[in-house]
Amino acid sequence: MTRRKIPVIDSDTLAIRRASRLVGTRIAIACAAVVAVVVVAVFVYILSEISPGELFEPVPDTDNLQVSAVKLLRAAAVLGVALIVLAGVLSWLVTRRAVQPLGDVLRIQRAFVADASHELRTPLAVLDARLQILQRTLSADDPSASVVAELRSDAKDLIHIVNDLLESAEVGGAAVHDTVVVDLIAAVDAAVQSMALIAVDKHVNIELDAPQLASVRVPAISITRCVVALLDNAVRFAPYDSAITVSVAVTKKTVAVTVRDRGPGIHGIDPARIFGRFAHSAPPDADGDESRTGFGIGLSLVREIVVRYGGSVHVVDSTAAGTAICLTVPRAKPA
Template structure:
């Protein structure tokens, strides 16, 4: 009997927690450095005021309150450690509270995208239906048939984009671990075959390097869509007469898919931010094609899907010689 394990994964929440940890750690380190500098200054001052022989001498004057140098240094060290720990706790609390409004903004943004997508789906579906009726009623030799066909194609593209936006807005909720083990290589091969038909127009070849099967618990359709998105991005920026390589690497715990092109690299944006929602890089250079070639799915949705199934996606490198993006998902255990 197959069972689906439900868990909550939200890439926005993960990003916020990661940012909170980074900021909190930096504040704690800065405070710790200040405390250490002060304690070291106290140590240096005490040691400069007494001779080495007096450092361990017992205190014999009981009329006045006196403390030996060793005890004073020990107290300073304990106080320093306590202050460092306190700085770490306070910095974590402050940063955690500071990023909460950001989480609310992202939640509102996701809700707006979902609501807008829902509102657009119906009129676009009606538009496509009317264009389909018009296309069927036109004679075969009608000169406007090609224009109507192009309008239908544009309407379908808009529908795909709206569906992708809706999926991106809704996918951050409860996730389901796929119960069926699938071969990731087969899904990647299907994506490469689909995009090869489009890449041929630019005389770009897609080479698949997958020496062994790769069992994963991710729907094959999701894998195909993600790889299509990565290949779409690579084809868009790849120069003519170049090659795009798709490599599949299998380890004991993970399966990684790396898509590498020979384009000009990522410009105008931090490579780590290309998976953010609504993020765009600068126009391609060195022969890249600025037009979109894929099926409407964006890199942000790739991250949403991969994170949903316990994986990750990141830019391996991006230079003038090309860009490599790696998608990693957990490997399924053998039955």
């Protein structure tokens, strides 16, 4: 006789189930309250149109209740508006109370990410320094030199991830203050110049197409950080000997920065989801398709920054001919 295995349910699943039952119960109570109001309103209206003596007659008279069509329509309209307002208020109260724990969880999560990132930065920096010392002591023909170089590269990747996590937590939790008017073109050009040094290893050329001036109320360092993240994603998937274009379009109310590469495009995931933290698409197929599979936290940080300053970011298009991502921020009048 085989024993039936009892599934183990984790605490998060139990918490979600409890929250679902709580929200469901509150909505059911709210709906019951609305129905009760309807029933009571109907009874009150009927009793207002008939006298108590007629109500308790031994032989009911079918002509006791006389309601005109105009009165009935007027009462139905008033009752309908009142019920709509009541349902809206109840829904708002229930939803607000249901979402409040989620906000608390997000704040706790950001605090944890920030604390963990701070704790990891120092050990990783020490690890990278020791690997650098080890790398310097090895001769060029040492068989371990390539392995140590790869270890240093992995350590740098971890340091970048931790820095992105820390910056994401700080951006999400920081308050927005009024910023001075800055030239977006200069900040974008700084990002292009920085990433051009990395793109040269893949023989990728980064081209900037921008007007003379585009004023925004976003810190220049934040603009550069966002464009660097977009270019880092583009360079990572750009084919050798290809070009990446960065174009800036200015309208009366907005300034849009579009980064377009010639990579294989996004597959196996909804393009809108690539701005989630550590979003992953389907793995490359066996035919050698090098489609994007991992997007790290860089694009998530871009979204948090631009949304924080009243902007947005989205995938314009993604095909086999390449991918274009556009970030838009409000335009400011020149100072």
